[in-house]
Amino acid sequence: MIRLSSLHIYPIKSTAGIGLERAFVERAGLAFDRRFVLTDNDGQFLTARRHPRLLQVRATPTSDGLVLSATGCSDLRLRYDDFPAAYRTISVWNDQIEGQHCSDSADRWFSEWLGLECSLRYFGTRSSRQTDRAPLSPVAFADGYPLLLIGEASLADLNSRLPAPVAMAQFRPNLVISGSDAFAEDSWRRIRIGSLELEPVKPCARCVLTTIDPVTAERHPRQEPLRTLTGYRRDSEGQVNFGQNLVPLGEGVLEVGMEVEILA
Structure with a gap:
């Protein structure tokens, strides 16, 4: 069974994340x-x-x-x-x-x-922004989409190829799931967690930020894990993808341990 294994918010863009047991999801992402x-x-x-x-x-x-x-x-x-x-x-x-x-x-x-x-x-009451792929969907100061999801098995696959393993925190996802196959999230078109439906709209193209240790703030001398990802996760447009950007189709509460249903 596929389940939601952890939730994370990043109040300020590019600062340390906070793990939560439950969170409210707005149309623009986690509160x-x-x-x-x-x-x-x-x-x-x-x-x-x-x-x-x-x-x-x-x-x-x-x-x-x-x-x-x-x-x-x-x-x-x-x-x-x-x-x-x-x-x-x-x-x-x-x-x-x-x-x-x-x-x-x-x-x-x-x-x-x-x-x-x-x-x-x-991002105050006069602030407004929409996503590129889903123009009716609002987003705050995230790179482009309200939510980012990664499967634990996808990270395990990557770590099996690395000289030294990296933590999930290096990829800064909001939603982490367990119980799926490696990169199964790439094929999902609609999912439901609890009562909330979400739509994966675009793979997440990774950048140099993944090579910076979130604890020490030091850059990896060999640009890992981006270097390894480039060897097997590059798409036809040259983007190196890891994880899926999601758009919530409503509002609701997510809680660690909830079942993830694959609707399409």
């Missing part, structure tokens, strides 16, 4: 997932691809905001109600999005951590 993003002074989004230290920032959701923490730094508590009604157009890939400013203190906190001037933005 609190990738609702914050850092930008430079020109409004361009910043990620751990170029700034690996972001992976060592812990962002913990609270009932009314977020707590930021990192080794050697004082914790910073943010409250949604304190965010000013100040928006700026920011860029996430080719999308232009209105991002709400969080606070000057958050800007200073991250600027000191990264060693460059930056600003923390929130």
